[in-house]
Amino acid sequence: MNFPLSMTYWSHFVSVAMFALGLLGFLLRKNTIVVLMCIELMLNAVNLLLIETSMRTNTPEGIILVVFVVTVAAAEVAVGLGIVLNLYRMKGTVNLDHFKSLQG
Amino acid sequence: MSLLDLFLIPVSPVASFVIAGLLLIVLQCIRSPKLKGITKIVALLGPLGSLLATWNLFKSQPLAYSLVTAGSYEAWLNEFILSYHLDSTTMIWYWAIGAIASISFIFVEAYFKDLEELPEILILLEFIAAAMMLLVSANNLLMVFMALELMSLPTYVLVGVEREKHFGAEASLKYFLFGSFATVLLLFSIALLYAYTGTLQFSQISNFLMVPVGGTNPAGIMVMAASALFIIAVGFKLGLAPFHMWLPDAYEGAATPITGFMGSAIKLAGFGMALRLWWGMLAPISAHWVAILGSLSVVTMFVGNLGALRQRNLKRLFAYSSISHAGYLVLGLISISKTGTQLDTQNLFYYLVVYGFMFLGVFGILGLIEKQTGSTDISTFEGIGFSHPLLGACLAILVLSAAGIPPTAGFLGKYLLFADAVRTGHVWLVVLAVLSSVIGVFYYLRVLVALYMTEPSQRIILSSQSRIVVWSVIACAFCMIFFSFFPQRLGI
Numbered sequence: 001m002n003f004p005l006s007m008t009y010w011s012h013f014v015s016v017a018m019f020a021l022g023l024l025g026f027l028l029r030k031n032t033i034v035v036l037m038c039i040e041l042m043l044n045a046v047n048l049l050l051i052e053t054s055m056r057t058n059t060p061e062g063i064i065l066v067v068f069v070v071t072v073a074a075a076e077v078a079v080g081l082g083i084v085l086n087l088y089r090m091k092g093t094v095n096l097d098h099f100k101s102l103q104g
Numbered sequence: 105m106s107l108l109d110l111f112l113i114p115v116s117p118v119a120s121f122v123i124a125g126l127l128l129i130v131l132q133c134i135r136s137p138k139l140k141g142i143t144k145i146v147a148l149l150g151p152l153g154s155l156l157a158t159w160n161l162f163k164s165q166p167l168a169y170s171l172v173t174a175g176s177y178e179a180w181l182n183e184f185i186l187s188y189h190l191d192s193t194t195m196i197w198y199w200a201i202g203a204i205a206s207i208s209f210i211f212v213e214a215y216f217k218d219l220e221e222l223p224e225i226l227i228l229l230e231f232i233a234a235a236m237m238l239l240v241s242a243n244n245l246l247m248v249f250m251a252l253e254l255m256s257l258p259t260y261v262l263v264g265v266e267r268e269k270h271f272g273a274e275a276s277l278k279y280f281l282f283g284s285f286a287t288v289l290l291l292f293s294i295a296l297l298y299a300y301t302g303t304l305q306f307s308q309i310s311n312f313l314m315v316p317v318g319g320t321n322p323a324g325i326m327v328m329a330a331s332a333l334f335i336i337a338v339g340f341k342l343g344l345a346p347f348h349m350w351l352p353d354a355y356e357g358a359a360t361p362i363t364g365f366m367g368s369a370i371k372l373a374g375f376g377m378a379l380r381l382w383w384g385m386l387a388p389i390s391a392h393w394v395a396i397l398g399s400l401s402v403v404t405m406f407v408g409n410l411g412a413l414r415q416r417n418l419k420r421l422f423a424y425s426s427i428s429h430a431g432y433l434v435l436g437l438i439s440i441s442k443t444g445t446q447l448d449t450q451n452l453f454y455y456l457v458v459y460g461f462m463f464l465g466v467f468g469i470l471g472l473i474e475k476q477t478g479s480t481d482i483s484t485f486e487g488i489g490f491s492h493p494l495l496g497a498c499l500a501i502l503v504l505s506a507a508g509i510p511p512t513a514g515f516l517g518k519y520l521l522f523a524d525a526v527r528t529g530h531v532w533l534v535v536l537a538v539l540s541s542v543i544g545v546f547y548y549l550r551v552l553v554a555l556y557m558t559e560p561s562q563r564i565i566l567s568s569q570s571r572i573v574v575w576s577v578i579a580c581a582f583c584m585i586f587f588s589f590f591p592q593r594l595g596i
Contacts (some may be wrong), residue, residue, distance in 0.1 A: 010483065012299065012322075014297075018363075019292060022288075025262065030147065032277070035281065039284050039285070039288060040281045042288045042292070043291065045292070046288070046291045046292050046295045049295040049296070049299055050295050050298060052299075053295070053298050053299040053302065057302035058291060059303065061246065061298070061304045062298055065245075065246050065294075065304065068249065068250060069249075069291065072249075072257075073255045074251070075253070075257055076253070076257060076284055076287075078258075078261050079257050079261060079280065080284070082278055083259070083260065083261075083264055083273070083276050083277050084277065086273050087273050087274065087277055089274060090268075090270060094206075098525070099277060099278075101270055101274060
């Protein structure tokens with residue numbers, strides 16, 4: 001009982017590409033703020049996929065989940081920026097390479 | 105059945121934590137100096153009330169709950185029944201989470217006695233505990249996501265709660281980045297599964313997956329990708345190698361009682377989630393993930409045990425030890441067998457609880473010593489066995505249990521897990537696991553040598569030990585002996 005995937009197959013590529021962009025940014029960039037933005041980009045790629053599926057299959061769960069994801073993303077950024085701000089106060093930088101005192 | 109049976113009694117263990125958390129927020133808003141003492145007592149009401157509620161749930165024949173079928177109730181109640189999994193196994197998890205949370209609360213209250221932010225820490229802990237209970241009884245991917253985030257976000261804050269310490273702030277950034285990365289991966293795999301099946305319910309997804317999937321058609325790729333991403337995401341959350349790099353840093357940087365809580369309760373809830381995700385939802389395609397998890401478990405054991413060998417800081421040593429224990433637990437997770445429709449999770453649960461109390465007790469003692477000396481280096485512990493016989497003996501019992509030496513529960517737990525694994529045909533994994541636990545004995549013995557066979561360079565006198573903390577540590581050590589002789593108390 002698969003849904004007609006072939007019809008909407010290409011729309012998945014947009015969200016997968018967005019997700020991959022965010023993933024690359026997350027792994028490669030050194031600025032903590034940019035890394036946080038990349039996490040947001042990945043979350044929005046997921047939202048796109050969820051909305052697309054929700055419209056295609058005519059089920060409400062996807063859109064409900066999107067609302068929750070947006071809310072949680074806001075909370076996550078609040079926590080993340082708080083942590084980054086605290087580190088910036090101590091070290092005067094947000095570059096990930098400068099946060100290395102814990103390795104051993 | 106009434107609303108009381110269908111909704112209020114099943115959520116009462118969770119609600120107890122939430123109500124205590126909200127009460128603490130109100131108390132915090134009043135800001136009266138007279139209420140300072142009440143804060144600590146109100147905070148303890150959360151876990152104690154939750155234990156009581158769980159006991160009440162046990163008593164009122166909850167088995168019926170999992171058989172309740174949605175249908176003739178109001179719409180929201182139907183949705184709730186569908187997304188809330190509650191059976192006798194789940195309730196044992198509730199019991200364990202409640203017990204570990206209450207001991208953690210005692211440790212946290214004693215350790216942060218003089219900190220101005222103590223009420224905030226307690227509020228966050230209450231909500232984390234509530235989220236953990238939701239997580240182990242999730243039956244819906246939306247519930248998994250929400251509970252996981254409610255559990256993780258306050259934890260990131262708690263790791264960095266000592267704001268002026270460099271270590272803590274860095275540890276919390278690391279934990280935050282890896283944790284949110286894991287969440288995003290989990291969410292993406294949820295979206296992929298949803299795109300394939302059009303539903304978020306575990307049971308319906310399972311039904312979809314009964315139809316063989318695979319090959320290079322889009323549907324097969326989607327399911328395989330989702331299954332792989334689940335492994336990576338949960339691997340990050342549980343600290344399985346090769347996704348473990350954040351764990352030693354986060355555990356070392358966090359304040360000692362917070363580490364104790366993270367290592368015991370959050371691991372427990374994480375494995376509860378893994379159990380629901382893999383055996384509750386992805387069981388039909390178990391051929392695709394059992395082998396991968398099996399190899400991950402062996403890698404994790406060796407990384408944990410070899411990494412711990414060269415550590416001199418006990419906090420970091422036990423962080424690596426917790427990685428290796430996660431490896432054994434994953435071995436237990438993949439060797440769960442089914443009798444009828446019921447999963448045999450008792451052995452996994454036994455090991456988890458024993459490990460949880462062990463970790464909690466060790467970090468209780470580390471917290472006591474660190475508070476006095478400001479260090480958790482192994483040299484600080486030299487001669488503790490003679491200067492403080494009671495604490496020394498407790499630490500010795502806990503360490504022996506971690507190593508899996510016979511009279512303790514750690515041995516029985518390992519034995520039961522390995523027996524399970526052999527029964528389900530993972531003989532080679534067991535051979536490697538036994539080898540790696542032999543390596544583990546070496547560094548555990550180093551702790552014992554420091555305790556009993558080394559002359560202390562300077563004698564530490566623990567002046568103001570809080571009596572309730574010492575009693576909690578003794579309780580943890582007592583569990584190691586008690587559960588070894590009476591394993592049936594944990595449902596074996």
